[in-house]
Amino acid sequence: MTYGYVNSMRTRPGQRDEVVAILLEGVDGLRAAGCHLYAVGVVDDDPDLIRVSEIWESREHHDRSLQLPETKAAIARAMPMLTGEFASQEMTVVGGLGV
Template sequence: MTFANIGHLGTKPGARDELVALLTRPSAELSEIGCLLYEVGVSDEQPDTVFVAELWTTAEAHQASLQLPSVRAAIAQAMPLLSGEMGGTRFEVVGSPLRS
């Protein structure tokens, strides 16, 4: 089954675009370890929030990605940009009308 992680990250005022740039840097490693989708978004209604939708082959692949040196470095770079407000949900995907 596919694993989904949908979340939001609060940023310090004015840091949203810097976090978006960090999160959208190309990474072949993510697809190699099992990331099927990694989408980053923003909303004018929440100017200090970044939204992330991730789809992984498994929950274990997601956990393994957190040990990659490039991901650990990106997390370290992101920390000073964050306000501490974050949330989201994780779930096992059971189906989609777009794929079999």
């Protein structure tokens, strides 16, 4: 059973697209780290919000990925553009399509 994680983050006004670009830079390394899905999204009526929907081999794979040097570097670059307002939801995926 895989691990699902949905994360919302709020950027400072006008900096959403820059943060999206940082999030997308690291995508190539994610598969090797045990990531099955990493969907970065924006929201029509909230121009400073980013949502990321992720599916990982396991929670441990996800947590470990946060310790990778490239992840830490990306977080450090994005952090000044974020307000600190985060929300996340976890789940254990029990089935479906494409999982």
